[in-house]
Amino acid sequence: MTDETRLIVLNDCFTGGYTLPQFCIDNGIKKPLIVSEQKFSNFLWQVYVQFRYDKRLSAQFAVIDAPTATIKFSVYAILPPLQVKNISEATDFDAAICLTSQKIELDGKIIPFVELTSQFIRKTYAEIPALSFLQRHPKVKLFYTILPNNLKRYEGGLEFRKSLVELDALSKKIRAAKGKVVPTPFDRFGYTNEEVLRLNSLSGKITANLDGTTNMTDNDHPLVRIKDNKRLTANQPENFQHRIHFVGPCHFAGKWAPYDKTIESYLQQLINEHNLPWRVENESQVCVYRYQDMFYNLNTLNPAPGDIVLLWLTGNLTADNLPYLDVSDAFDPPYDYKEFYWADRHFNELGYKRIAERFFELFTANDFFRDVEFNYPAPPPINHRYGIPPQFEAGGAKNSVNPELEAYKQQLKSRKVPIGAIVMNCNPFTLGHRYLVEYAAAQVFKLYIFVVEEDKSEFPFADRFELVKQGVRDIANVEVIPSGKFIISQQTFSGYFNKAQLQDVAVDSSEDVEIFATEIAPTLGITIRFAGEEPTDNVTRQYNDTMKNILPRYGLEFREIPRKASGDEIISASTVRAALKIGDFDKIKRLVPETTLRYLQKHYSTREVKFSGEPINDDNVRATHLQKRYSLRLVKF
Numbered sequence: 229m230t231d232e233t234r235l236i237v238l239n240d241c242f243t244g245g246y247t248l249p250q251f252c253i254d255n256g257i258k259k260p261l262i263v264s265e266q267k268f269s270n271f272l273w274q275v276y277v278q279f280r281y282d283k284r285l286s287a288q289f290a291v292i293d294a295p296t297a298t299i300k301f302s303v304y305a306i307l308p309p310l311q312v313k314n315i316s317e318a319t320d321f322d323a324a325i326c327l328t329s330q331k332i333e334l335d336g337k338i339i340p341f342v343e344l345t346s347q348f349i350r351k352t353y354a355e356i357p358a359l360s361f362l363q364r365h366p367k368v369k370l371f372y373t374i375l376p377n378n379l380k381r382y383e384g385g386l387e388f389r390k391s392l393v394e395l396d397a398l399s400k401k402i403r404a405a406k407g408k409v410v411p412t413p414f415d416r417f418g419y420t421n422e423e424v425l426r427l428n429s430l431s432g433k434i435t436a437n438l439d440g441t442t443n444m445t446d447n448d449h450p451l452v453r454i455k456d457n458k459r460l461t462a463n464q465p466e467n468f469q470h471r472i473h474f475v476g477p478c479h480f481a482g483k484w485a486p487y488d489k490t491i492e493s494y495l496q497q498l499i500n501e502h503n504l505p506w507r508v509e510n511e512s513q514v515c516v517y518r519y520q521d522m523f524y525n526l527n528t529l530n531p532a533p534g535d536i537v538l539l540w541l542t543g544n545l546t547a548d549n550l551p552y553l554d555v556s557d558a559f560d561p562p563y564d565y566k567e568f569y570w571a572d573r574h575f576n577e578l579g580y581k582r583i584a585e586r587f588f589e590l591f592t593a594n595d596f597f598r599d600v601e602f603n604y605p606a607p608p609p610i611n612h613r614y615g616i617p618p619q620f621e622a623g624g625a626k627n628s629v630n631p632e633l634e635a636y637k638q639q640l641k642s643r644k645v646p647i648g649a650i651v652m653n654c655n656p657f658t659l660g661h662r663y664l665v666e667y668a669a670a671q672v673f674k675l676y677i678f679v680v681e682e683d684k685s686e687f688p689f690a691d692r693f694e695l696v697k698q699g700v701r702d703i704a705n706v707e708v709i710p711s712g713k714f715i716i717s718q719q720t721f722s723g724y725f726n727k728a729q730l731q732d733v734a735v736d737s738s739e740d741v742e743i744f745a746t747e748i749a750p751t752l753g754i755t756i757r758f759a760g761e762e763p764t765d766n767v768t769r770q771y772n773d774t775m776k777n778i779l780p781r782y783g784l785e786f787r788e789i790p791r792k793a794s795g796d797e798i799i800s801a802s803t804v805r806a807a808l809k810i811g812d813f814d815k816i817k818r819l820v821p822e823t824t825l826r827y828l829q830k831h832y833s834t835r836e837v838k839f840s841g842e843p844i845n846d847d848n849v850r851a852t853h854l855q856k857r858y859s860l861r862l863v864k865f
Contacts, residue, residue, distance in 0.1 A: 229342075229345070231265075231268075231327075231328055231329050231341065234329075234341055234342075234345045235268065235271050235327070237345055237348070237349065238271075238327075238344075238345065238348055239271070239274070240352075241348040241349070241351070241352040241353075242274070242278070244352040244353075244356065245352070245356065246348060246351050246352045246356060247278045247282065248260070248262070248275050248278055248279070248287075248325065249278055249279055249282040249284060249285060249287075250282075251325075251344075251347065251348065251351075252285060252287075252323075252325075253284060253285070254351075255323075256322075257322045257323045257325075258285060258322055259285075259287075259288075259320060259321045259322045260285070260287045260288070260321060260322065260323060260324075260325050261287070261288045261289075261290060261318050261321035261323070261324045261325065261334075262275055262287050262288070262289045262290070262325050262327065263290050263291075263292065263315060263318075263324050263325065263326050263327065263328065263332055264289070264290075264291055264292070264326075264327040264328055265291065265292050265294075265327075265328045265330065266291050266292075266294045266297075268327060268328070269291075269299050271327065272289060272291075272299065272310065272312070272327070273299050273310055275287075275289075275327075276289065276299075276307075276310045277307065280307050288313070288318060288320075288321060289310060289311070289312045289313070290312065290313050290314065290315040290317070290318045290324075291312045291313070291314065291315065292315050292328065292330055292332065293314070293315075294312070294314060295314060297312050298310065298311055298312070299312060315332060315334070318334065321336065322336075322337065323336065323337040323338070323339055324336065324337070324338045324339065325339045325344060326338065326339060326340055326341045326344065327341060327344075328341060329341050329342070349545065350545065350546070350547060350548065351547075353541065353545065354372070354541060354545050354546060354547040354550075355547035355548065355549065355550065357526065357527075358370055358372075358526075358539065358547055358550055359547075359550070361526055361527065361529075361537075363742075364738060364739045364742060365529075365531055365533075365736060365738060365739075366738065367533030367534060367736070367738075368531045368532075368533065368534075368535050368536070368537055368736075369534075369535070369536045369537070369596065370536075370537040370539060370550070370551075371536070371537070371538055371539065371550075371551050371552055371553045372539050372540070372541070372545075372546040372547060372550060372551070372552035372553070373476075373538050373539065373540045373544075373552060373553050373554075373555065374544045374546065374552060374553070374554040374555065374556045375479055375540060375544065375555060375556060375558075375583065376555065376556045376557070376558050376559050376565070376568075376579075376583070377479065377544070377573045377574075377575075378544075378556075378573065379565075379569070379573075381556065381565075382559075382565050385565070388565075388566055388569075389571075392569060392570070392571045393412075393413060393570075393571060394571060395428065395484065395570060395571050395574060396428070398410075398412060398424070399424070399425055399428045402421045402424060402425055403425070405421070409421060412424055413570060413576075414427075417576070417577065423451055426449055426451050426452060427451060427452075427483070427484050427485065427486070428483075428484065443457050444457050444458075444459070444513065444514070450486075451486040451487065452486075452487060453487035458509070458510060458511060459481055459482060459487055459490070459492075459510045459512065460487050460510070461487070461490070461492040461493050461496055461508050461509060461510050462487060462488035462493040462496065462497070463488075463493065463496050463497055463500055464496060464507050464508065465500065465505075465507055467505070467732070468505045468506055468507040468733075469505040469506070469534070469733075469734065470505070470506050470507075470532065470534045470535050470536070470734070471506065471507050471508070471509050471531065471532070471535045471536075472495070472506060472507070472508045472509065472535070472536045472537075472538065473509045473511050473529055473531060473535065473536070473537045473538065474491065474492050474508070474509065474510055474511060474512055474538050474540075475511045475512060475526050475529070475537060475538070475539050475540075476512045476538075476539060476540030476541065477512065477513060477514060477540070477541075477542055478514050478574070479491070479540060479574075479575065480492075480510065480512035480538075480540050481510070481512040481513060481514045482510065482512075482580065483514050483574070484570055484574055484575075484576065485575075485576070485577045485580055486577070489577035489580060489581070490510065490580055491580045491583050491584045491587070492508045492509070492510040492584075493508075494580060494581045494584035494585070495508050495584040495587055495588060496508040497584075498584065498585065498588045499588075504597055506597065511526075511529060526539065530722055530723065530736065531736055532733065532734040532735055532736045533734055533736055534734060535736075536591075536596060538553070538587075544556075553587065553590055555583055555586040555587060555590070557586075558582050558583050558585075558586040559579070559582060563582065567579075568582060644753075644755065645672075645673035645674075646671065646672040646673055646755050646756055647672055647673060647674045647675075647676070647752065647753050647754050647755055647756070648668050648669075648671065648672035648674070648675045648676070648754065648755070648756040648757070648758055649675070649676045649677075649678060649748075649749070649752070649754045649756070649757050649758070650664060650665065650668055650675065650676070650677050650678070650757070650758045650759070651678045651680065651711060651715055651716055651757075651759075652664075652677060652678070652679055652680065652696065653679075653680040653685060653692070653716070653801070654679060654680075654692045654695060654696050654801065655685040655686055655687050655692060655801045655805070656687050656691075656692065656695055656801060656804060656805075656820065656824050656827070656828070657692070657695040657696050657699045657801075657820065657821065657823075657824050658799050658800065658801055658804055658819050658820050658821075658824065659792060659794070659799055659819055659820060659821060660760065660791055660792045660798070660799035660800060660801075660819075661696070661699070661801075662699055662700070662821055663792035663799075664758065664760050664789055664792075665677065665699075665700050665703065665706060666703065667758070667789050668756075668758040668787075668789070669703050669705055669706050671756070671787075672705070672756060673705065674705050674706075674707070675703075675705055675706045675707070676706075676707055676709060676752060676754065677696060677700065677706060677707070677708045677709070678709060678710070678711040678715050679692055679693045679696050679708060679709070679710060679711060680692075680711050680715070680716045680717075681693075681710040681711045681712055681713070681717070682711075682716070682717045682718055682725065684718070684725040686805060689710075691827070693708070693710065695823060695824050695827060696708050698823040699821050699823050699824060714740075714743050714744075714747070714748065715740065715743070715744060715748065716740060717740075720737075720739050720740035720743055721737045721739070721740040721771070723735040723736075723737070723767060724737070724767065724768075724771070727765060727767040727768070730766075730767050731765075731766045731767065732766070734770070735767055735770050735771075736774075737770065737771045737774045738774055738778060740771075741771075741774050741775050741778045741779065742778060744757070744779075745778060745779055745781070745782040745784055746782060749782070749784055754784070755783075755784060755785060756784070756785045756786075756787060757775060757779060757784060757785070757786050757787070758787050758788075758789060759772050759775065759786070759787075759788055759789070760788070760789050760790075760791050761788050761789065761790050761791050762791075763791065763798060764798075764800075772788060776788075794818050794819055799819050803819060804816055804819050804820060807819070808828060808832060811832075813825075813828070813829065816828060
């Protein structure tokens with residue numbers, strides 16, 4: 229890696245939120261000396277701006293073999309120019325941080341460019357994204373992994389590496405042969421030349437998205453099997469309690485192996501043989517040395533509490549304070565490591581099988597298949613300008629607490645009026661919803677009703693929203709607003725819209741609740757969130773439990789209200805939809821307010837045919853008497 233490349237890597241880390249001031253603080257450096265070369269003056273100025281904004285500490289700047297100079301840029305009117313000095317003039321520093329590989333002669337601690345870049349990579353590409361992920365999914369167990377992908381480990385390994393073919397070159401040779409058979413190491417497993425090319429291409433065309441993610445093309449070939457940007461895993465069970473998610477590049481993607489002979493498929497086979505209720509998912513990409521891809525994949529996961537995430541980064545990269553599973557000994561004696569490689573750092577299907585066995589051994593020995601909890605450290609404050617914690621963003625390092633100010637703030641808090649919130653789908657709006665609103669509105673100064681905006685219900689959002697507004701318009705302190713994309717949406721809680729298939733599965737709605745607690749509630753001054761009890765729907769009940777656990781951490785109260793009943797039956801929107809399916813408007817009258825009833829009568833009955841409550845078995849007759857846009861919706865019930 230050249231110096232120019234290292235500067236690019238550091239700049240990428242800066243963009244990720246980790247800066248040189250934060251690096252100094254993390255390493256106990258109070259008086260840093262930043263050493264560079266004259267040709268890197270642009271980059272030196274960027275570092276200077278970081279220290280100017282982050283006033284927790286200052287830095288000196290020295291240039292190798294250059295006279296004292298001033299660097300001026302277009303922000304000169306905002307910040308004073310950077311005064312640099314010759315390195316021979318440098319004094320009074322804790323450590324010299326090198327932005328160059330040139331050898332420097334100084335008395336004191338020197339942090340070489342290679343070491344600096346390595347630490348930044350570990351912090352930005354490994355630790356920070358993983359800790360941020362764990363903050364959103366605190367009940368998930370995440371492990372880095374170390375694989376046996378370096379032949380230097382074994383005696384004679386380097387000589388053995390020289391005897392291995394270069395696989396991409398082999399593919400080119402097969403194509404150049406134009407149909408003539410080319411001998412390959414894959415002959416040992418019975419693969420044809422055409423199948424070797426299939427295993428090499430694996431993903432087919434890889435497309436890059438503007439947000440940094442990459443997509444693999446769907447592929448139905450029996451050796452490849454890619455669907456919805458994921459490589460399939462063989463023998464996955466339909467019924468399970470938890471998942472194991474593999475996130476990483478080529479080794480976890482299973483490059484050069486059939487889909488049913490990847491690490492994931494072999495591990496699933498072992499799990500099935502031991503009757504364990506776990507399902508293995510391959511969430512990996514084939515791109516190597518793109519750490520960002522791995523974390524984009526990680527952030528798109530929706531793991532449930534208790535799930536396990538295994539993360540492998542190129543070069544066996546790990547984070548200093550996060551656990552890892554070391555399976556680098558998987559090929560050690562009594563095994564012959566030469567049996568497991570196609571090429572240096574690439575395993576064959578026997579290697580994948582042995583690695584899967586080693587993972588299973590570690591999981592079993594450490595009870596990872598049981599609910600073992602880990603206490604992960606909190607993520608560093610990196611989601612701010614230049615990585616500066618919020619208490620330092622304004623006014624420098626004025627972070628001391630004024631006791632009198634704090635006491636006065638407490639007095640002000642005692643005067644705050646309670647503001648409540650309810651999130652409702654209202655599919656459609658019922659007397660049960662009305663009861664919940666009346667109950668909550670009587671306990672707060674103002675009540676916000678967030679109507680779920682995601683259009684994945686039987687009744688469209690525009691109609692649901694209007695029904696709620698009409699149904700509560702006589703309650704003065706209530707305001708009805710859309711939920712947007714951040715409250716019970718496909719983005720924050722996709723499981724809500726697939727509840728029928730998830731009733732026996734543990735779902736994780738923590739991201740949705742965290743966003744509400746940290747972003748939505750403070751914006752509107754909400755202090756209480758209400759919800760109805762959920763006696764039948766396991767997904768919604770788990771959502772309520774998540775609110776009970778998370779909201780109090782942010783100073784929000786959660787109140788669960790008993791559901792309203794009609795006779796011996798709990799009033800629910802699903803009951804209304806079931807009655808609507810058979811045209812039982814007599815029952816519907818007992819379950820919904822007048823505004824909802826008029827809406828349903830308008831769209832689901834006609835003057836010629838009055839639904840009397842008896843089932844209508846002729847779908848064609850029913851469709852004839854439905855309003856146009858709802859004729860298909862009713863058939864869905």
